[in-house]
Amino acid sequence: MTAIELARPISVVPAAAHDVRARRDLFLALGLTAVIVTLLAWNITGFPSASDDEGTYLAQAWAVQHGRGLAHYTYWYDHPPLAWIQLAGLSWIPAALAPGLTAVAAGRIAMLPVQAVGLLLVYLVSRRVGMPRWAASLALITYGLSPLYLTMGRQIYLDSFAVVWMLGALALALSPRKHLWHFAAAGGAAAVAVLSKETIAVVLPAVLLALWQNAARSSTRPWAFGAFVSGLVLVGCFYPLYAVLRGELFPGAGHVSLIGAWQFQLGSRSGSGSVFASGSGASSLLHSWLYYDAVILIAGAVASFAGLVLRQVRPVALAGAILVLVALRPGGYLPAMYVVQVLPFFAIAIAGVIAAVVAALPPVHVRWRWAVLAPAVLLTVAVIAPRWYVGDRRALGTNDNAPYAQAAAYLNEQLPGSRGGTVVVDDVLWLDCVDAGYPPDKVLWFYKVDLDSAVAGRLPGGWRDVDYIVSTPAMRQDPNSLPTVRTLLTNSTVIASFGPQDGRIEIRRVDKGATA
Amino acid sequence: MVFVSVILSAFAAVTLWWTMHAWRTPETLAATRFAPPDGEQHLTFSLLVPARHEQAVLEHTVQRLLRSTHEAFEIIIIVGHDDPATAEVADRVAATAPGRILVVTDHNLVKNKPRALNTALPYARGDVVGVFDAEDQVHPELLEHVDHAFRATGADVVQGGVQLINFHSSWYSLHNCLEYFFWFRSRLHLHAKKGFIPLGGNTVFVRTDVLRRANGWDGTCLAEDCDLGVRLSSRGSKVVVAYDSTIVTREETPHSLHGLLKQRTRWHQGFLQVLRKGEWRRLPTLRQRLLARYTLAGPFLQAFSGVVIPVGVAIALWANLPVLVALFTFLPVLPMAATLLFQVIGLRDFGKEYDLRIRWHHYARLVLGAFPYALVLATAALRAVWREYTGRRNWELTSHVGAHLNEAVPA
Numbered sequence A: 001m002t003a004i005e006l007a008r009p010i011s012v013v014p015a016a017a018h019d020v021r022a023r024r025d026l027f028l029a030l031g032l033t034a035v036i037v038t039l040l041a042w043n044i045t046g047f048p049s050a051s052d053d054e055g056t057y058l059a060q061a062w063a064v065q066h067g068r069g070l071a072h073y074t075y076w077y078d079h080p081p082l083a084w085i086q087l088a089g090l091s092w093i094p095a096a097l098a099p100g101l102t103a104v105a106a107g108r109i110a111m112l113p114v115q116a117v118g119l120l121l122v123y124l125v126s127r128r129v130g131m132p133r134w135a136a137s138l139a140l141i142t143y144g145l146s147p148l149y150l151t152m153g154r155q156i157y158l159d160s161f162a163v164v165w166m167l168g169a170l171a172l173a174l175s176p177r178k179h180l181w182h183f184a185a186a187g188g189a190a191a192v193a194v195l196s197k198e199t200i201a202v203v204l205p206a207v208l209l210a211l212w213q214n215a216a217r218s219s220t221r222p223w224a225f226g227a228f229v230s231g232l233v234l235v236g237c238f239y240p241l242y243a244v245l246r247g248e249l250f251p252g253a254g255h256v257s258l259i260g261a262w263q264f265q266l267g268s269r270s271g272s273g274s275v276f277a278s279g280s281g282a283s284s285l286l287h288s289w290l291y292y293d294a295v296i297l298i299a300g301a302v303a304s305f306a307g308l309v310l311r312q313v314r315p316v317a318l319a320g321a322i323l324v325l326v327a328l329r330p331g332g333y334l335p336a337m338y339v340v341q342v343l344p345f346f347a348i349a350i351a352g353v354i355a356a357v358v359a360a361l362p363p364v365h366v367r368w369r370w371a372v373l374a375p376a377v378l379l380t381v382a383v384i385a386p387r388w389y390v391g392d393r394r395a396l397g398t399n400d401n402a403p404y405a406q407a408a409a410y411l412n413e414q415l416p417g418s419r420g421g422t423v424v425v426d427d428v429l430w431l432d433c434v435d436a437g438y439p440p441d442k443v444l445w446f447y448k449v450d451l452d453s454a455v456a457g458r459l460p461g462g463w464r465d466v467d468y469i470v471s472t473p474a475m476r477q478d479p480n481s482l483p484t485v486r487t488l489l490t491n492s493t494v495i496a497s498f499g500p501q502d503g504r505i506e507i508r509r510v511d512k513g514a515t516a
Numbered sequence B: 001m002v003f004v005s006v007i008l009s010a011f012a013a014v015t016l017w018w019t020m021h022a023w024r025t026p027e028t029l030a031a032t033r034f035a036p037p038d039g040e041q042h043l044t045f046s047l048l049v050p051a052r053h054e055q056a057v058l059e060h061t062v063q064r065l066l067r068s069t070h071e072a073f074e075i076i077i078i079v080g081h082d083d084p085a086t087a088e089v090a091d092r093v094a095a096t097a098p099g100r101i102l103v104v105t106d107h108n109l110v111k112n113k114p115r116a117l118n119t120a121l122p123y124a125r126g127d128v129v130g131v132f133d134a135e136d137q138v139h140p141e142l143l144e145h146v147d148h149a150f151r152a153t154g155a156d157v158v159q160g161g162v163q164l165i166n167f168h169s170s171w172y173s174l175h176n177c178l179e180y181f182f183w184f185r186s187r188l189h190l191h192a193k194k195g196f197i198p199l200g201g202n203t204v205f206v207r208t209d210v211l212r213r214a215n216g217w218d219g220t221c222l223a224e225d226c227d228l229g230v231r232l233s234s235r236g237s238k239v240v241v242a243y244d245s246t247i248v249t250r251e252e253t254p255h256s257l258h259g260l261l262k263q264r265t266r267w268h269q270g271f272l273q274v275l276r277k278g279e280w281r282r283l284p285t286l287r288q289r290l291l292a293r294y295t296l297a298g299p300f301l302q303a304f305s306g307v308v309i310p311v312g313v314a315i316a317l318w319a320n321l322p323v324l325v326a327l328f329t330f331l332p333v334l335p336m337a338a339t340l341l342f343q344v345i346g347l348r349d350f351g352k353e354y355d356l357r358i359r360w361h362h363y364a365r366l367v368l369g370a371f372p373y374a375l376v377l378a379t380a381a382l383r384a385v386w387r388e389y390t391g392r393r394n395w396e397l398t399s400h401v402g403a404h405l406n407e408a409v410p411a
Helices: A015-041 A052-065 A082-090 A092-097 A103-128 A133-145 A147-152 A158-173 A180-196 A198-214 A221-236 A238-245 A258-268 A281-292 A294-309 A314-328 A338-360 A366-397 A402-413 A427-435 A446-451 A483-490 B002-019 B026-031 B058-066 B084-096 B113-123 B142-153 B171-194 B208-213 B224-234 B257-277 B286-318 B323-329 B333-353 B360-389
Strands: A423-425 A443-445 A468-471 A492-498 A505-510 B045-051 B073-080 B101-106 B128-131 B157-159 B162-164 B204-207 B239-241 B249-251
Touching (some): A015 A133, A052 A103, A052 A427, A082 A103, A082 A180, A103 A158, A103 A338, A103 A402, A133 A147, A133 A338, A147 A281, A147 A294, A147 A338, A147 A366, A158 A198, A158 A314, A158 A338, A198 A314, A198 A338, A221 A238, A221 B333, A238 A258, A314 A338, A402 A427, A402 A492, A402 A505, A423 A427, A427 A443, A468 A483, B002 B171, B002 B286, B002 B333, B045 B058, B045 B084, B045 B113, B058 B073, B058 B084, B073 B084, B073 B113, B084 B101, B101 B113, B113 B224, B128 B208, B142 B157, B162 B171, B171 B239, B171 B257, B171 B360, B204 B208, B204 B224, B224 B239, B224 B257, B224 B286, B257 B360, B286 B323, B286 B360, B333 B360
Parallel strands (some): A423 A443, A423 A468, B045 B128, B073 B101, B162 B249
Antiparallel strands (some): A468 A505, A492 A505, B157 B204
């Protein structure tokens, strides 16, 4: 029994040839991804230096994993929690592969599968917007070899999860079969992306554009959008629902709230200034990115706007262009890991624009075509290769985290007498202390001591209830805003110290007899 | 609670998946249409029109059937011996087209639709028997399309589309129309593809020899259409579904809520009877048997979940459940809300396909009426179970006033 089939689609390519091509794509993408992931993994523990944020997310993943809720301190809806829930789900990988590492180093290993998926998706999205195989490979290589990616792709950032899910949403929205449930899944993936890191939501118009283009001249377009919206809204609504069920949707006395957190993020959070004003936070951040890799940032920004005129590349270019405009808006807050979301779209836009230019060259004059192409390729390689070589070699060879590893080892082995005592540390070392057996509620994040009333309540005797403080550059950065931490630093003596002068990590015993 | 939620959401998700079958890809959508006829006419048709207390609409229906562009068909009107008003109308219409129309009187003491059809079956001379209800508005070109569909596919059964049109009549008619839209536009095609199909009550065409071999309809079954489909499926007959909004048969919704309730009770009870008869056990593959069991029990699951899900959500919101458990109770709401969203899009599509003006308040009515309608369905399901349990298996007739005839429909 069957329905009448009128328009049985006639496959232009015989099925066997189609399989061969699909397999060739798969092997190519897998091979390139394997190379890039190897580069990412090489020296992943040594470079770049562990950042506070990495420790924060890891600690939150630890809290999820151990059933302590969404964070080990009061969860205040600062970010949606899906990314560190995923991180918690991946934590078995480093535990199985390299049990001896410090917490942040081990956590980075859990990012490798995430990055592998991201690289494959860059290839897939490139192919699905209609780029030839070489251009898709170019997108993957541009993305993967950029020193900026080799640096930030190793770190534990929520943005890495978010951008992978958003690339997934894009790939699903571009489904060649135009299947209704692929579109619903695209909506779901976009929702997971936003719930991994809320800032990725600005890229949603790009996914909608991809969906719009893909469903063009199709009888099922309204249904496609219905499917996408239901996926997006229905998965996305679980987050506000969580807040509602806990009675924490609206701001009120004595509890945190989702809307209150949004008000803070959108309104009260001090901006990092304009990227054009020299000396502003945003400007110095931009310069630090440019220091790692100016090539992908400049070429990508140009390609994003140029790509807007090319129908095929337009969705990806739109994503890149939106991200550029958001970064350039004056007075907004620009986080350090913002660029993680930007890179894959830039890479695809660059490859897409190059592919369009190559395709536009008249193919009749083969010799002339190569006469244009060959010098252009050589010149580009000559300009880019030395820069990327320097950047990538730095990523593969430098060990910036030795002091942290030594401090962690000291805390684990040399300071057993302190267990049971109260230790104040930065976010990076927090999980190392907990892993070493210190009771979690006796290890305190330094800024919570001053900023979280619940933590301050655990120290009825004030700073004298603290036994040790581990001083790190992050802690010393802004001493005036944290009075208790400053008091602890002045009234303590160094018992061990690691690393060079400017990045020194000191284990300090608090002198309880001192008069503050 | 978590367990119930997971089961309910799985059920709702599967139902949604199947309901959306036709729109999965542009190709599946294209495959659900009738092939355009080739202009040739090879088959002869006997069109059975059982009429009981249908004097108000019967004449109009038969007149439209007579306008059919197909050359070779006869109309057999079946009237009850105790229903002189309808018989009078039938005789009057028959006189206008002698040779085309035959009036058969049903002398069965207990009257119902399958018995009326069985009464007429020996008189049928055509290659193909088609069934229409007395209130149906049949498109003149339908027979030509069906003729072609039989020949093009070698089918034993062709099920054409039926559509309720008077969506504006009441709050429930909107939902009722959309149910038909999704059923004929989409879901039935899936059943045809999987080889298990509960046929519709009209615009269904069966090869006369196949029908006679199957001993016609089951005179004791309340859902004789569903039963016939199940029996023919089990015997391996080839069933084809073809839908085209331009030649779909138009019907009206029951004109009162009570009428809808009675109709739905009858269907549900009929489905239960078919389930209990167990003909579906003869289906060749396990998947088909599972699909059969699921489809026949479906109305009850649907009725149950339509009520339980909102209640569960209310409990989650007001009772002090642990947050994770409460989140789980919202799981079935996902497919349910998605279904509602697709219904909104379906309403838009429905309006476009049938050239009807859908206003914003119709959408509002659709959303607001979803839960009350689920309540009606649940009531009907409970009533069906109760009647079957207490052995009350008589036929509750739905009466028709002809609300759909007022629609300006170009012939």
